Amino acid sequence: MNTKTAVDQGLMLPLMEAFYTIQGEGTFSGYPAYFIRLGGCDVGCVWCDVKESWEAGKWPLVGIEEIVEGALSYEGRLVVITGGEPLMYNLDPLTRLLKAKGFTTNIETSGAHTFSGEFDWVCFSPKKFKKPHPGIYEKADELKVVVFHKSDFEFAETHAAKVKENCRKLLQPEWSKAETNTKKIIDYVKNHPNWNISLQTHKFMDIP
Ligand code: SF4
16 A cells, blocks of 8 residues: 555554643643644644644654554553644544544544544634534534634634534633733633633643
């Protein structure tokens, strides 16, 4: 099998980095987790803090067995697949293998591509820069909207109207604008209690 076919089938993936840390944000904040960051993103958020992930070709293609072996070398059995935009790839084989080895599988995605993979928790973080694929709304367990501008509250509500009823709804201040926006988010959540706040606690803890 050539490399392109292996990537198309999700048997090899461009791996930007993989590391064991503490999930800093969202519902699983505080949980030890093995992060698998795949290279490649076509969403183009202006405030993206992992712009180096955008170009998939910069990162080595790694077989899924090797990726899972890396995760198995740590105690925790929670994996977070992130990017870049991980749904640019077929995640069925990787997540199947992770689940066969006893992992809980989480994904963080902008939802901009067709869904794939077997996930226990789907964190959907829509971005203004590329429209989500409509299939993501029924998959999302958590809707996490990064607040960079005041118009992001309205943007958040537009997506909240489309997710499942039991989907968690989180507003998270964008790190560089946290000082300006956190107060607005606090006021918003107090007036709209169906929303909760997510903070990037890993940035306070100075961990990846
Ligand atoms: S979707 Fe994520 S990786 Fe892609 S540009 Fe936006 S913040 Fe960066």
